Amino acid sequence: MNAFYTWIGGLALQGFLPSDFQYPFLVRGFLCVLIIAPILGGMSHLVVTRRMAFFSAALGQAAITGVALGLLLGEPLNAPYGGMFGFCLLSTLAMVYVKRHATLPPDTLIGVFHALTLGLGLCLLVALTRQFNVHQVESVLFGSLLTVTDGDLLLLVGIGIFVALMLVRKYNSLLLDSLSPPLARVTGAEPAYLEYFFALLLTLSIVVSLKIIGALLVEALVVVPAAAARNVARGTRSYLIWSVAVAFVAGAGGLGISTRFLVPTGGAVVLAATAMFFLTLMARSMGRRGPA
Amino acid sequence: MTEGDAATLLEIDALTVRRHGEALLEGVTLRVRRGSVHVLVGPNGAGKTTLLSTVVNQIPFDGQIVLNWAGSGAIGYVPQIFAVDPTLPVTVADFLALTRQRRPICLGLTRRVRAEVARLLARVGLSGLEARPLAVLSGGELRRVLLAHALDPEPELLLLDEPTAGFDESAARIFEALVLDAKRTGRTTVLMVSHDFELVRRLADRVTVLDRRVVIEGTPDILSTEGVRELLPVRERRAVRA
Numbered sequence: 001m002n003a004f005y006t007w008i009g010g011l012a013l014q015g016f017l018p019s020d021f022q023y024p025f026l027v028r029g030f031l032c033v034l035i036i037a038p039i040l041g042g043m044s045h046l047v048v049t050r051r052m053a054f055f056s057a058a059l060g061q062a063a064i065t066g067v068a069l070g071l072l073l074g075e076p077l078n079a080p081y082g083g084m085f086g087f088c089l090l091s092t093l094a095m096v097y098v099k100r101h102a103t104l105p106p107d108t109l110i111g112v113f114h115a116l117t118l119g120l121g122l123c124l125l126v127a128l129t130r131q132f133n134v135h136q137v138e139s140v141l142f143g144s145l146l147t148v149t150d151g152d153l154l155l156l157v158g159i160g161i162f163v164a165l166m167l168v169r170k171y172n173s174l175l176l177d178s179l180s181p182p183l184a185r186v187t188g189a190e191p192a193y194l195e196y197f198f199a200l201l202l203t204l205s206i207v208v209s210l211k212i213i214g215a216l217l218v219e220a221l222v223v224v225p226a227a228a229a230r231n232v233a234r235g236t237r238s239y240l241i242w243s244v245a246v247a248f249v250a251g252a253g254g255l256g257i258s259t260r261f262l263v264p265t266g267g268a269v270v271l272a273a274t275a276m277f278f279l280t281l282m283a284r285s286m287g288r289r290g291p292a
Numbered sequence: 293m294t295e296g297d298a299a300t301l302l303e304i305d306a307l308t309v310r311r312h313g314e315a316l317l318e319g320v321t322l323r324v325r326r327g328s329v330h331v332l333v334g335p336n337g338a339g340k341t342t343l344l345s346t347v348v349n350q351i352p353f354d355g356q357i358v359l360n361w362a363g364s365g366a367i368g369y370v371p372q373i374f375a376v377d378p379t380l381p382v383t384v385a386d387f388l389a390l391t392r393q394r395r396p397i398c399l400g401l402t403r404r405v406r407a408e409v410a411r412l413l414a415r416v417g418l419s420g421l422e423a424r425p426l427a428v429l430s431g432g433e434l435r436r437v438l439l440a441h442a443l444d445p446e447p448e449l450l451l452l453d454e455p456t457a458g459f460d461e462s463a464a465r466i467f468e469a470l471v472l473d474a475k476r477t478g479r480t481t482v483l484m485v486s487h488d489f490e491l492v493r494r495l496a497d498r499v500t501v502l503d504r505r506v507v508i509e510g511t512p513d514i515l516s517t518e519g520v521r522e523l524l525p526v527r528e529r530r531a532v533r534a
């Protein structure tokens with residue numbers, strides 16, 4: 001990878017690329033954005049269609065608890081994937097199971113899990129500050145480019161390819177199930193399987209994106225791109241294209257803001273995404289007011 | 293699937309559905325003959341929709357439901373409720389393509405599927421509506437799209453839950469012709485919930501009057517009997533007298 005970073009750095013120094021690319025961590029960050037945008041953008045349009053925005057928020061909180069658990073159990077600070085993935089997986093399975101078997105509305109049940117993981121996460125974080133400086137944990141909460149390694153990038157590529165392949169296989173069934181579970185069932189799909197399947201893909205996507213976006217803000221990137229896309233999309237194809245485009249522009253724009261103004265990457269990315277949302281909302285209103 | 297009567301496609305025995313301790317259906321036993329049009333009628337809350345939901349295994353139940361498939365085993369279904377999120381950008385063509393192409397529809401529709409969608413829409417009198425979002429369709433148009441979806445590929449069992457709700461006269465004529473076509477082939481069995489008694493008289497081979505349990509079953513003529521008329525809402529009673 002070093003040869004690649006040197007080559008890109010050389011192109012930046014010669015003026016063929018923006019000067020920021022002479023720094024390997026920024027090149028790595030840009031590559032991460034290139035991968036995260038289609039993953040989270042692609043997932044986001046199904047998350048919103050399947051009404052799983054609140055579920056994603058609970059999963060982000062679960063990731064904080066998972067990170068704290070992993071670090072307390074001795075995982076390295078720059079790669080607490082075991083605790084994060086383990087606890088998120090457990091939370092996902094529990095949320096989907098309880099949602100399917102309880103009679104309460106899904107948002108009420110997820111609210112219960114949200115409170116549980118947040119409470120547990122806060123208690124564990126306080127315990128964690130006895131062992132680590134809180135600033136060391138900050139990068140996991142808010143995202144930071146400085147802590148992203150080549151290993152994280154490779155993991156992101158691997159998971160990205162896996163998630164994309166799985167989505168391609170089941171996309172049509174997932175969408176039909178979102179529209180009408182009985183119709184999906186009569187065509188041979190199993191709604192329970194689809195619900196677990198999609199929740200697990202979402203968990204994987206969120207966990208691998210955390211080091212860039214941060215646990216507190218990752219939920220925004222699985223909701224806002226699709227929300228912005230809905231303002232302008234006219235069909236399923238443009239819905240996907242707009243979701244991915246918004247995620248990419250927000251990612252690349254946030255990266256630029258983060259390096260220029262030295263603010264957390266996650267915060268900058270989410271601000272850029274919400275700015276895109278309001279821009280598309282304005283475009284929609286102007287389109288409506290335009291000549292017939 | 294258990295061994296069943298070859299002339300019967302659907303066998304329902306002692307079907308009971310409870311919610312919060314209250315019986316929505318109790319001890320319902322029903323036989324639907326292969327190739328027939330069988331209509332369920334009854335007052336609101338009689339359990340008609342619940343019965344269809346059990347056939348597609350959507351809700352838990354006690355009792356036994358046996359489907360004696362002899363052909364494709366395909367089920368076509370027009371549910372009573374199909375709530376579309378008003379901001380969802382899924383077009384009519386996208387929706388109809390969902391089960392007709394393997395490639396994710398968000399990557400675009402193939403030429404073959406576009407032609408197929410156009411043919412399906414023409415069949416229900418909605419040619420040219422491919423690019424219209426589902427969310428802006430009228431109730432009647434949406435039910436015709438659902439009907440187009442349910443009729444292809446040719447189902448062995450067609451479940452229709454108040455399929456003509458919101459239909460204008462021409463849509464109702466198209467619907468009737470499609471069901472009669474399916475009946476003529478003998479390959480499709482129809483189980484339908486309907487409050488349109490004129491339609492029931494014209495289409496049905498058998499009628500079951502349901503009020504959480506089977507009240508009476510027979511030919512469409514049973515709708516005129518005194519006990520049955522008392523069970524039905526006023527609007528339907530008028531239709532029976534006419």
